[in-house]
Amino acid sequence: xxxxxxxxxxxxxxxxxxxxxxxxxxxxxxxxxxxxxxxxxxxxxxxxxxxxxxxxxxxxxxxxxxxxxxxxxxxxxxxxxxxxxxxxxxxxxxxxxxxxxxxxxxxxxxxxxxxxxxxxxxxxxxxxxxxxxxxxxxxxxxxxxxxxxxxxxxxxxxxxxxxxxxxxxxxxxxxxxxxxxxxxxxxxxxxxxxxxxxxxxxxxxxxxxxxxxxxxxxxxxxxxxxxxxxxxxxxxxxxxxxxxxxxxxxxxxxxxxxxxxxxxxxxxxxxxxxxxxxxxxxxxxxxxxxxxxxxxxxxxxxxxxxxxxxxxxxxxxxxxxxxxxxxxxxxxxxx
Amino acid sequence: xxxxxxxxxxxxxxxxxxxxxxxxxxxxxxxxxxxxxxxxxxxxxxxxxxxxxxxxxxxxxxxxxxxxxxxxxxxxxxxxxxxxxxxxxxxxxxxxxxxxxxxxxxxxxxxxxxxxxxxxxxxxxxxxxxxxxxxxxxxxxxxxxxxxxxxxxxxxxxxxxxxxxxxxxxxxxxxxxxxxxxxxxxxxxxxxxxxxxxxxxxxxxxxxxxxxxxxxxxxxxxxxxxxxxxxxxxxxxxxxxxxxxxxxxxxxxxxxxxxxxxxxxxxxxxxxxxxxxxxxxxxxxxxxxxxxxxxxxxxxxxxxxxxxxxxxxxxxxxxxxxxxx
Numbered sequence: 001x002x003x004x005x006x007x008x009x010x011x012x013x014x015x016x017x018x019x020x021x022x023x024x025x026x027x028x029x030x031x032x033x034x035x036x037x038x039x040x041x042x043x044x045x046x047x048x049x050x051x052x053x054x055x056x057x058x059x060x061x062x063x064x065x066x067x068x069x070x071x072x073x074x075x076x077x078x079x080x081x082x083x084x085x086x087x088x089x090x091x092x093x094x095x096x097x098x099x100x101x102x103x104x105x106x107x108x109x110x111x112x113x114x115x116x117x118x119x120x121x122x123x124x125x126x127x128x129x130x131x132x133x134x135x136x137x138x139x140x141x142x143x144x145x146x147x148x149x150x151x152x153x154x155x156x157x158x159x160x161x162x163x164x165x166x167x168x169x170x171x172x173x174x175x176x177x178x179x180x181x182x183x184x185x186x187x188x189x190x191x192x193x194x195x196x197x198x199x200x201x202x203x204x205x206x207x208x209x210x211x212x213x214x215x216x217x218x219x220x221x222x223x224x225x226x227x228x229x230x231x232x233x234x235x236x237x238x239x240x241x242x243x244x245x246x247x248x249x250x251x252x253x254x255x256x257x258x259x260x261x262x263x264x265x266x267x268x269x270x271x272x273x274x275x276x277x278x279x280x281x282x283x284x285x286x287x288x289x290x291x292x293x294x295x296x297x298x299x300x301x302x303x304x305x306x307x308x309x310x311x312x313x314x315x316x317x318x319x320x321x322x323x324x325x326x327x328x329x330x331x332x333x334x335x
Numbered sequence: 336x337x338x339x340x341x342x343x344x345x346x347x348x349x350x351x352x353x354x355x356x357x358x359x360x361x362x363x364x365x366x367x368x369x370x371x372x373x374x375x376x377x378x379x380x381x382x383x384x385x386x387x388x389x390x391x392x393x394x395x396x397x398x399x400x401x402x403x404x405x406x407x408x409x410x411x412x413x414x415x416x417x418x419x420x421x422x423x424x425x426x427x428x429x430x431x432x433x434x435x436x437x438x439x440x441x442x443x444x445x446x447x448x449x450x451x452x453x454x455x456x457x458x459x460x461x462x463x464x465x466x467x468x469x470x471x472x473x474x475x476x477x478x479x480x481x482x483x484x485x486x487x488x489x490x491x492x493x494x495x496x497x498x499x500x501x502x503x504x505x506x507x508x509x510x511x512x513x514x515x516x517x518x519x520x521x522x523x524x525x526x527x528x529x530x531x532x533x534x535x536x537x538x539x540x541x542x543x544x545x546x547x548x549x550x551x552x553x554x555x556x557x558x559x560x561x562x563x564x565x566x567x568x569x570x571x572x573x574x575x576x577x578x579x580x581x582x583x584x585x586x587x588x589x590x591x592x593x594x595x596x597x598x599x600x601x602x603x604x605x606x607x608x609x610x611x612x613x614x615x616x617x618x619x620x621x622x623x624x625x626x627x628x629x630x631x632x633x634x635x636x637x638x639x640x641x642x643x644x645x646x647x648x649x650x651x652x653x654x655x656x657x658x659x660x
Binding site for chain 2: 130136140141145154156253264268304308309311324325
């Protein structure tokens with residue numbers, strides 16, 4: 001890889017526009033997401049006591065962490081300008097392997113957890129390889145692998161069930177300095193992102209998402225970028241699956257599909273561009289909080305819980321519409 | 336003749352694959368080629384084929400419609416609720432459901448064509464919203480039984496031929512005329528090959544795109560109503576498998592998923608291939624999980640064959656063969 005970090009960064013800069021309007025357009029979605037979250041918390045707080053406590057933060061983060069992990073992988077893929085539908089199958093597969101293979105012995109749990117993470121990484125890398133080698137669209141390859149992984153999950157465990165050891169279930173309740181382990185994971189994710197986006201590969205992924213042709217011309221191996229991007233997405237999906245089993249205590253061959261759209265939605269609501277190159281994990285995490293708190297809101301407002309997907313879908317569409325229109329405006333300026 | 340063969344290579348391959356599959360299946364389960372079994376295969380394939388009709392149009396135009404599962408399911412559930420087992424209400428319920436499906440398609444198309452929302456996101460969001468709305472509407476409980484007329488249309492027979500096969504045949508004729516003879520078809524292929532070129536050549540790209548999603552909404556809701564007749568009642572999740580099967584049928588049928596090529600006649604073969612495969616798996620003692628694996632593998636393999644990477648290889652082999660012949 002002969003591309004220098006400065007070259008890649010210059011590519012990103014030139015696309016996002018140096019003038020102040022580009023600067024505002026880049027950050028507006030994130031600011032809007034923060035305001036949306038504040039409004040939701042305000043409404044939630046006025047119906048429910050104890051919203052502004054550490055306990056509530058611990059609880060909500062625990063509820064949102066599966067989506068946050070899946071969303072982290074999806075954010076990386078979206079930054080690359082792709083999409084990963086296969087996390088639906090990967091999350092299902094991860095939970096059923098965990099629920100059928102874990103025993104009380106920590107050694108076995110460690111072994112199988114590593115195996116699940118490695119599987120996620122491997123399958124993801126395979127997605128990336130197929131996309132590059134066969135010159136296929138990402139959604140098509142990952143749609144196919146979603147079906148395959150979901151099918152394998154169903155072969156391993158035809159219906160919801162299985163079990164994990166009791167101590168594994170207690171993971172989300174571990175506390176350090178008053179903060180639960182999911183909150184520490186959240187901080188860990190932010191730290192990871194802060195490190196990742198300034199690494200060579202992080203910058204290369206972002207540059208490739210901004211402009212694949214110019215990235216290729218400056219010596220980036222697109223195949224390698226794809227393998228790494230989708231590999232990371234698979235890894236995070238496997239992590240999401242493992243975390244999910246600490247919450248549900250069981251495996252489900254169909255649960256993964258419930259995270260496909262929300263993972264994209266969390267990222268888009270948080271200002272990650274669907275067209276590649278732009279975004280920040282902080283936005284995705286805010287988006288995941290918004291989607292999770294809508295569930296709480298639906299509960300305290302005493303409306304049917306079935307409204308939650310409707311509300312999430314509508315918020316997603318509004319965010320996408322806003323970002324598409326902004327994208328059009330930005331492109332119009334560039335032309 | 337040779338030009339015809341070359342142009343429709345993938346469609347012919349799909350039919351060839353279907354015949355091969357029929358033979359293999361007949362070897363594994365000798366009763367498979369009986370009239371009654373073939374009839375039930377065609378009936379099941381018709382549901383896939385009808386949903387995949389709309390999907391074919393969308394994919395040729397360069398998009399994809401992932402909202403078919405819950406457009407189908409919504410039409411089925413609402414139709415069953417409104418009719419409450421009676422035939423008469425169908426007079427206004429059936430057109431209403433088709434209009435509802437068309438409306439969802441219209442909104443999908445508008446989002447894609449007018450606002451530049453990626454098709455996957457637009458249609459997945461529509462799918463989730465519809466799913467939520469139907470759950471709110473039904474509270475998760477199953478709906479009343481299907482009206483007798485719907486049952487007749489989906490499992491009845493006229494002179495030994497399943498009624499739904501006739502419906503499918505009629506739809507296939509309409510689709511063929513639209514694709515091969517109508518201006519809409521020419522616009523669609525132009526749009527799928529290159530939206531920019533189509534735009535500059537005066538093709539009404541936005542209108543054409545919206546129309547493809549409208550057609551997909553129409554066929555999905557039609558299939559939903561008919562499927563209610565087949566299963567006797569509408570239930571939640573009845574459309575889920577049609578997401579993969581409709582895309583797979585189009586892929587097997589040889590439509591390039593990048594748009595611009597393919598034909599519904601290929602999709603018909605695709606729907607039959609998938610249904611025969613479905614029938615083959617129980618004979619081999621395989622589970623529904625294995626079926627999902629097969630769907631995924633089939634999508635991957637067939638799409639690879641049609642992809643750029645293989646196109647060069649395939650056509651050079653083909654040309655050499657036809658030169659030698």
